[in-house]
Amino acid sequence: MIRKLQKVDINNVADIWLDTNIKAHYFIPAQYWKSNLELVKELLLQATVYVYEDNQKILGFIGINGEYIEGIFVSEAMQSQGIGKILLNYVKETRSKLLLNVYQKNAPAISFYQREGFKIQNSGVDEATGEKDYVMVWQTHSSSRISDC
Numbered sequence: 001m002i003r004k005l006q007k008v009d010i011n012n013v014a015d016i017w018l019d020t021n022i023k024a025h026y027f028i029p030a031q032y033w034k035s036n037l038e039l040v041k042e043l044l045l046q047a048t049v050y051v052y053e054d055n056q057k058i059l060g061f062i063g064i065n066g067e068y069i070e071g072i073f074v075s076e077a078m079q080s081q082g083i084g085k086i087l088l089n090y091v092k093e094t095r096s097k098l099l100l101n102v103y104q105k106n107a108p109a110i111s112f113y114q115r116e117g118f119k120i121q122n123s124g125v126d127e128a129t130g131e132k133d134y135v136m137v138w139q140t141h142s143s144s145r146i147s148d149c
Contacts, residue, residue: 002090005049005061012058013051013073014041020073027105028129050090052083062087069100088116096140104132113138 005013017040021033044063047070052060060083063070069091074083092098102109104123118136126133 001053002050002087003053005044005051007045009051009058010041010045013044013049013061016058016061016073016075017044017071019076023076024106024109025103027103028131032129050087052087059083060087062091064091064098067095067097067099069098071100084112085116092138092140098138100136101126101133102136103129104134110134110136 014037018033018037021028022030025033047063047065049061049063051058052074058075059078060072060074062072069088072084072087074081074087098118099121100113100118101124102113103126104110110120113136116138118138121135121137123132123134125131
């Protein structure tokens, strides 16, 4: 089941965020993620976050700000089981365009987003970490309609 983040969820969601970032971003010191944990908890409570829950246990979440995906995080034990895709499809249903940043060294994430229809738009550098990243974009393929006047 997908539902909005509640304040009571914050520690579980933050744990998934921290564990996933440390493992996926082996090229960034773990201390970087740990030092940002409290700030991230505050930001998550202010953001639009949807959690994927099964048997009252949060297994993943997606954070979104307008058309921008702040991140998709799935607990390590549940990765590659379709939860990220379910969360992504959930937000795709209400938007015609989505964009995100992904580290260039995070090949599994790039592959995931490409499979889901995202295209690399440009590359840059994440100022906080100094790591190269890509901006990836997804857009609906709706054909232009001629209105009946």
